[in-house]
Amino acid sequence: MIVLPRAMMPIIVACWLYYLLGVVVVGQYEWQTRDAFDEIRMRMDKVNDDNCQIQHLGDLYLPEDAVSHLPDIKDININPVFPNRTALLHLHNMALSRSFFWSYILQSRFIRPAINDTYDPGMMYYFLSTVADVSSNPYINASAIYFSSNMSYSPSYRGFFNKTFPRFAPRTFRADDFNDPIHLERISTRNTFTVQDLGAFPTTRLSDDYTTDFYRINEWYKKWLPDNVDKRHDTKTTYQIEIRYANNTNETFTFHGPPGADEYPGPVKWTRPYFDCGRSNRWIVAAVSPVADIYPRHTGFRHIEYPTYTAVSVMEMDFDRIDINQCPKGKGNSGPNRFANSARCKTDTTEVYI
Template sequence: MVIEKQNTMMFIVACAICLLALGVYGQYEWQPRDVFDEVRLQMDKVNKDNCLIQHVGDLYLPEDSVSHLPDIKDVNINPVFPNRTSLLHLHNMALSRAFFWSYILQSRFIRPAINDTYDPGMMYYFLSTVADVSTNPSINASAIYFAPNMSYSSSYRGFFNKTFPRFAPRTFRADDFNDPIHLERISTWNTFTVQDLGAIELNTSKDYTSDYYRINEWYKHWLPDYVIGRHDTKTTYQVEIRYANNTNETFTFHGPPGADEIPGPVKWTRPYFDCERSNRWLVAAVVPIADIYPRHTGFRHIEYPTYTAVSVVEMDYDRIDINQCPKGMGNNGPNKFMNTARCKKETTECEPIHGWGFRRGGYQCRCKPGFRLPFQVRKPYLGELVERATAEEYYNSFNCLKIGYVQRLPVQWEKAPQYIRDFYLEKYHEYKNSSSGPDALKPPKMNIHRVLDYILNMNKDNCKQYKPQDLVLSGGFDYGAEEYFQNEAKMALRLANFISAFLQVSDPKEMFSGKRVADKPLTEDQMIAETLSIVLGNSRIWSAGTYWERNKFTNRTYFAPYAYKTQLNTRKFFVEDVARLNKSDEIYSNKPWYQFLKQRWSTNFDSLEKYYMKIKIRFNETGETLRKYEHFPNFYRGAKLEHGHWTTPYYDCHGKVPMWKIKYAAPFFGWDSLKAKLEFK
């Protein structure tokens, strides 16, 4: 009896195991397991507790698990899907930062040779990466990783022409819901962990340049830079600079590969688990940073351009939309999640929608041509509802009905009789008595054809014959611009917030123990490079400027570097300090957009966002270990996107780049002379 019971129990357990193996992983039994379930299982299998013992292959997802990656060769040709604008911004931010660091590391050739380094200090690196993340909710982390012994610094006394063994400032967004400074216990997304990942013991698994550092695919994409054959292989960019004293200079620097080169300046990593760091699944855009190396040898012929670092900007994989629709013209692969949508292919077709992230249902099922929705249905079937349906709901719903009447175009077109034409012209009188030129913008009912003729035919020659008010498109012409140009506005906001952070956190008069010295004040070259990098990093931005209030920039009354380009896909750029224009109708401080922001932020700063930083810096110049950066304040106040100002579209007739433009301006702030309160800078 006992033996028979044991056999029976074994049989029951075996049957249960078989049933479990033959089951499905979907929400309901009618949903078979697919590649989405496989990727989700792999992601859930890895966490912060077991990532160290997982196989390195389990820390990466397949390369095609991120589809429709932005390609710089297509950005100005093909439209970017709405669900890829965040990835495009990731792409542009990495490119912009690489251009900045390439420029600023080589800008020493503009200045006279001294026994000191012109490179920014460590706090500049840290706060730069903080600004990358703080102004962009879709960006999770930002970092600069230097190759061994290729990073120079001005942060230590007697460190001229010496290098850090490793240097890698990195910022990632921390989950601050449990921080004691937030009594509401609500995650604010405004707390950032800042570390120097180069402050480690060398030849250990914590060395990001080592093969034992298992998630450093971003490093191996470009570094180490083994140059075979000629050493002058790095792409050069030319910048013509005009200073406030009307002196000119042409500076040529080496930077990332051009858009016309193969493989281009930006490489993408596979989605990976950021083990022992942010402990999330991330995707990174990687761009190389160029410099002339070695330095100060006295023999220029042995100093050659090389990639000394990489700019890495990372995004949370869970925030990236997936395309579950079948293969088609807009979805021709590689895409691991292709054809996982559950639209009924007989009567409906799949259309992806944006904003859903990594989860099922980011699509809608539209009726195919020749079919229509049932009368009780008003909108296409939402993918989330299809995915959540039971078997009965799915098989009895989500169909389209065949259209009984077929609409066809007439075989022979005939001109309408005059009385019919007169009837409709009386009904739509704006097409009968239409105005041309700027008068086409004034009627309450506009003739859109005449309006487009006026806008599209405007050029730098005929714009001078119109009044200034005729070159402004007031009204609703800027409808949707705040969303369409949001990525471009974020790049301006990023620079504004970086300046705010540096002015509020870094004190050039601060004294440290040992050899550590404080960062110097912001320099003219740094502001020129920051402004120029916005134009270099985003092909949709034609010009950018950084405008300082009177006597707020070091040793300058007015200072306003203005960078621009005159043609698309170029390697020649221009920078001009428009502070040299000192007439009352030319000076930038009298412009309406500048006056608007100055008056708005003259006294009250309560609505500014507060950003907290948990900074750990290296123990000494050789690294070895980290220590907490004990400094007050460990936060700064900066503007949000809605704190900026959008101008109405206008034609920049007398500007450097005459075309129809729209301007976004973001304010930045620093301490007053007593460090008692903030002020508009």
Template sequence: MVNSLMVSFLFAIVFADELGWMKWDAFDEIEQQFRTVTGDNCRSKPITDLIMPEDVLTQIPKYNELRTKVFYKNRTNLIHLHNLALNRAFYFSYIYQRLNTSDVFETMPDVHYLHFSVAADINANPIVNGSAMYFDQDCYYPNWMINYDFNRTLPLFAPRSWRWDDSFDMVNILREPTLTTTFVVDAGSGLNKNYTNHGYRMNPWYDFWLPDTHPVYDSTRKFTWSVNLKFSNSSGVFTHNTFEGFNFFGPNNPGTNDPIEKLPVRFTRPYFDCARSNKWVVSAVSPVADFMPRYSNWTHLRRPRFVGVVVMDTDFEHVDFNPCGISAGNPGPSYLAGIDRCKEHSKCKHLSGFGFRRGSYVCKCRDGYRYPTEIEHPYKGSNIEESTWTEYNEGFNCTPTERKY
């Protein structure tokens, strides 16, 4: 019995030593934060535990760099999220100002339209796992209040949807998520739902543009756009053969050297969407402009104002990160850079499609070195991350060649 316990004890020491060679790094810190916050305990967590460091998400698409900068394929999803948020912000800015008259206000997008719109954003885009439109305090004019004061607003209104796990729905006989079900709510209705208040905890998208209380900055934050459209009531038939021009205020059109504060789309830090989707998400945010007050006989008393924001979410665990060191293809600052385990005679190359997982790289031999003839190359990061100390120490090597560079 004693000998058996001694053998087990020695085996445990050797086993722990073989697998304990990987030191604690930045990925372990973020993964610990990622795993420890859940939908059951997020309400009791401090804000610092619900928001990740600012440089965890890197190589963020910027509006004024889309045509001049090379974005790698591991950022195409973020670019699509960026463009979708900007598209929705332009559309609602245009339609609200285009119908901002007393004779056609009833044709504006109503409550039901907005709920269907955020649901359609998710169903039409596999990478989008959340869509919302948050109106600022007393900035939403419901077009069905025809029996009330004409300029009456709702205190808060925010159609919000996210992709719902329907694995255990009664109609789902396969018990597998179909990814076609969305959960839609008004995030501003009910008790303790004032998302304009910092006590709401998880509203990092709000302070980008709201509340818009500084008219002196209108000329630098809001841009005048002009469109010419033909209108139609049936397919292929226009009501008029001429284009109708219309000018409206919308998101900013920044210059090449303008700072991030003047971009029309901003990305949040990864945060936990507590009490809603209960996931770690990254949001692209763009502002919606309208005239306030909306209906007035004295137009000089109105001004363009950001009345709300369009928010598009994607799951943080599906966003790639580059574990290789800081380089031309991986500009810093980057919290997760340099966590690869390539040896000194090999160099790291990033692989796309891994999301927030280890092993998203390969190790290639540097100039002047070659792979052993009996192994498969290049060395996969996923194999390195799963290796023991003996396997790592004796393998994944590159032998020098006679040719020097």
């Protein structure tokens, strides 16, 4: 017979109660197998701003179907847009709007002969435009315009046509200012923006060149650029705009722009969710639309100039702010959807007869 000291009795009773309560609490749930939600969560938690530089390239991206029900311009006014996809639709429309805007602005210098080639927008205009994109909507996390190599012109460079910037990429992203000394409440105002030219980097740092594979997260650049126009010079869709001046005169201007809504794959492409390593250090999704221009410029020989995509307009938003659909596949959730049928709800009920 084993005699236990009186002092140990409360400890033994507490251990038994803890064990029994644990069995009761855990036992009412079945064992949950790991599903797509757990896999995506693990991949997101694996990468942070401290280790993203040494992570494998595949670990910086999530599967393409991690974002379902992406807005498509071909479905607008045909299929309904879900209420939790209106922010993505706005992201889509903003990228397309900037694409049309910059395509027109860069080609509108042909409306009248340039006296000294200063009709192009100034460099500061690009930066302020991206700031306006981000400040106009709380769901847009970043806005940028990435020019292809030697295809961005400055109005300050007068004369011959080949005076270009090697790289030019004005970008604005929303900064988290919760830790600023002036914010005593330690709450982010969402009104602080970081603006920079990603095309200004030392030539010795290839990892900062957004046109190369060393940049790693530049899927938005590869969606449309570089644009290799081969054989035909009429590969870009044309649009017309009617202008009425203050002196009551009218003019119709034709310019090249992004692909039409009826073309495949359309004017806007979506990137996979990716970790914005070294920049905002968040998981984000981007909508990308191309900017068309006449290239090369200022030659004086119009027959050797041809329309091509010289830049891309990129709008980004946080992946965490996008809802997921965990219902089984069916009408309204036909896929592709990585999270389909991942809900933990019971699929059957129990009837009790009295």
